Amino acid sequence: MDYSKFIARASEVFKASEIRELLKVVEARKVISFAGGYPDPQVFPRESLARIASDVILNYGDKALQYSPTKGVTVFRQTLLKYLKDNNVRISSNDDVIVTTGSQQSLDIVSRTLVDPGDYIITENPTYLAALTAFRTARPNIIGIPIDERGMKTDVLEEKLRNLKSSGIRVKFVYTIPVAHNPAGATMSSERKKHLLELASRYDFIVIEDDPYSFFVYDEADVTRLKTLDSEDRVVYISTMSKTLSPGLRVGWILGPQQLVDVFERAKQSMDLHTPTLSQYIAKEAIEKGVVSETAEKARRIYRVKRDVMFNTLSESMVEKSWWVKPVGGLFLMVWLPPEIDTKEMLPTAINEGVVYVPGASFFVDESGRNTMRLNFSYPSIEEIRSGIEILGKVVRRKLGR
Amino acid sequence: MDYSKFIARASEVFKASEIRELLKVVEARKVISFAGGYPDPQVFPRESLARIASDVILNYGDKALQYSPTKGVTVFRQTLLKYLKDNNVRISSNDDVIVTTGSQQSLDIVSRTLVDPGDYIITENPTYLAALTAFRTARPNIIGIPIDERGMKTDVLEEKLRNLKSSGIRVKFVYTIPVAHNPAGATMSSERKKHLLELASRYDFIVIEDDPYSFFVYDEADVTRLKTLDSEDRVVYISTMSKTLSPGLRVGWILGPQQLVDVFERAKQSMDLHTPTLSQYIAKEAIEKGVVSETAEKARRIYRVKRDVMFNTLSESMVEKSWWVKPVGGLFLMVWLPPEIDTKEMLPTAINEGVVYVPGASFFVDESGRNTMRLNFSYPSIEEIRSGIEILGKVVRRKLGR
CATH class of the missing domain: 3.40.640.10 (Type I PLP-dependent aspartate aminotransferase-like (Major domain))
Structure with missing residues (x-):
């Protein structure tokens, strides 16, 4: 039976996400993931x-x-x-x-x-x-x-x-x-x-x-x-x-x-x-x-440290002309890389080196922001954050030929 | 602020149900309810x-x-x-x-x-x-x-x-x-x-x-x-x-x-x-x-008795020219009353006498079935089923002037 005619409109409205499909594949592998938005399970009471x-x-x-x-x-x-x-x-x-x-x-x-x-x-x-x-x-x-x-x-x-x-x-x-x-x-x-x-x-x-x-x-x-x-x-x-x-x-x-x-x-x-x-x-x-309130307090304590590690390691590892805000809360940092970088195009290399992130373009209404990436700091461990960001720094430098 | 212009279409698509509003009011009162579709909590493991x-x-x-x-x-x-x-x-x-x-x-x-x-x-x-x-x-x-x-x-x-x-x-x-x-x-x-x-x-x-x-x-x-x-x-x-x-x-x-x-x-x-x-x-x-599987078995045992009580009491209490199927399962019986009866119009009287049901018309694609009512037998107790159906029988007979 051919179902495609039944779901022609729905396939258009509810699009398959290239990124989501990629992340599904990655899940099976052992890479450092900055891609999700999961709480750290140690926060769960x-x-x-x-x-x-x-x-x-x-x-x-x-x-x-x-x-x-x-x-x-x-x-x-x-x-x-x-x-x-x-x-x-x-x-x-x-x-x-x-x-x-x-x-x-x-x-x-x-x-x-x-x-x-x-x-x-x-x-x-x-x-x-x-x-x-x-x-x-x-x-x-x-x-x-x-x-x-x-x-x-x-x-x-x-x-x-x-x-x-x-x-x-x-x-x-x-x-x-x-x-x-x-x-x-x-x-x-x-x-x-x-x-x-x-x-x-x-x-x-x-x-x-x-x-x-x-x-x-x-x-x-x-x-x-x-x-x-x-x-x-x-x-x-x-x-x-x-x-x-x-x-x-x-x-x-x-x-x-x-x-x-x-x-x-x-x-x-x-x-x-x-x-x-x-x-x-x-x-x-x-x-x-x-x-x-106890859980919120625990989240605050644990994520503050993780955020600081990510923020500091970014400052040490990222090329000049990159930009990011230090968030006062939440689970994410967004990095604006130099405009020569296309983070979607760079992703397979990053995964190969052992790190995955979400390319930023899909967060932009107009699909601009091709030089951005979203990084989650709540789920990975402190060690993973540190080494993952260092790896990303290297991947970016290599892309730029530096 | 006037919100109505923001939700004009939504108010049309997601209609307020007259019946649901009525049932909300009834919930506060002490009546026998055949209106819901709740499992009997004694079935819960x-x-x-x-x-x-x-x-x-x-x-x-x-x-x-x-x-x-x-x-x-x-x-x-x-x-x-x-x-x-x-x-x-x-x-x-x-x-x-x-x-x-x-x-x-x-x-x-x-x-x-x-x-x-x-x-x-x-x-x-x-x-x-x-x-x-x-x-x-x-x-x-x-x-x-x-x-x-x-x-x-x-x-x-x-x-x-x-x-x-x-x-x-x-x-x-x-x-x-x-x-x-x-x-x-x-x-x-x-x-x-x-x-x-x-x-x-x-x-x-x-x-x-x-x-x-x-x-x-x-x-x-x-x-x-x-x-x-x-x-x-x-x-x-x-x-x-x-x-x-x-x-x-x-x-x-x-x-x-x-x-x-x-x-x-x-x-x-x-x-x-x-x-x-x-x-x-x-x-x-x-x-x-x-x-x-134990819960299903318990549901089977408890609901079978309740269905039988409702079915038998209907047979004893309902006027001639009413019709219903004995369901082999589920939680509901639908009663087709003589065509002179409008169950929506009859509902306030029934509630006054202490029984609530769902008028059947809204289950019909074409809003026909104005002489039908849906009765739930899983939630009320056996005593409530018996006396509730007897009351409904009287309400119907009175409406018909018998």
């Missing part, structure tokens, strides 16, 4: 979670193993809201929260409900690859705004918005990762945050704030959320427990105006009915018993 | 699952709490394939399996990858409401084929296919629930199964077989899967552990031709990255330790 999981099933099994509301288990949503308040996330009286099956589902929900074909949306350039993938299924026009060490360049954004408006084009939302940007590593300055919110008000768009990292930053940094600064209920706040507890539970959420959350709920109803009940009960207990 | 969850986290926490492949945890997929073989599901050499976040996600994946706007797809009429919801987001033309106690009327299907073909219209797939149909309660006869597969071959379409129930039927019944009878790799087989282990884990799967599963995988990648790793590890152990 195994003993606590084993006890919590067992207790929850024994004590609340009737509910914890049962179907649950699409918006999330009620007692977990209450705990979550308190947790967010305790972490200085402002919750407006008009807000509601929906539990999602991880941030990826949050992005998919946003895409399916807020984006119509042909709509204009704006992201940083580069931006989180999986957000681009989710948004693209709805076939919008995506505009990328450059980013530097203080985050999205809101002056460029303003100019862009002005031009769009004069062409009669409205923007639906701006998607941003203000803290420890994936992949760029930048954190948005308070001036730019305020500027972004002013623009949102003036040009009447929604701000999607994707914030997986601000719960465990490594340095002193102003991580005041856009959500907290927002006085017009324009910010939809997406976050997750993947880095502060366990990605294997798939527990994320969207906090935003109730009118939007109601639509998100109806979309999720047809997507997977609800997020696993057991995961939500475990997450609830983990917040209440302090396991989440 | 709490002790076993508590032990398994704890062991899995302690022994395999590095993996069980981590991100995992989109297609599913490899060791779980192997266990699952063996489980399916042991349960007489034929797996062709061309097949692959993808783990999903419950059957609802399987349906959503099918919808997003196989259905293009304007496509023609066929379902039984009535059919599973949440399948309709998932399919409708892709804006197809849905054709409903009537069903009787031997399942979908394949002679009507054949005629329909002939007419469509003569109008130059191709059908993408036929969606069917062959065993213990939700909501109609019917089970497809072997003749009709063969006929359906012949038609699939002749008219070149895919068959989506949704099979949540055949792992625990209550009577002697031929539950040979379409997947097993299929010699042309036309059947895509959807099933779940929601009824044989726990719906709270959200573990379902799609078994089908590899070429299709590859597209399903790419779609799921942008939907939620992967199904919770912990749920998959728990499901794996539960299959291997025999917990799934």
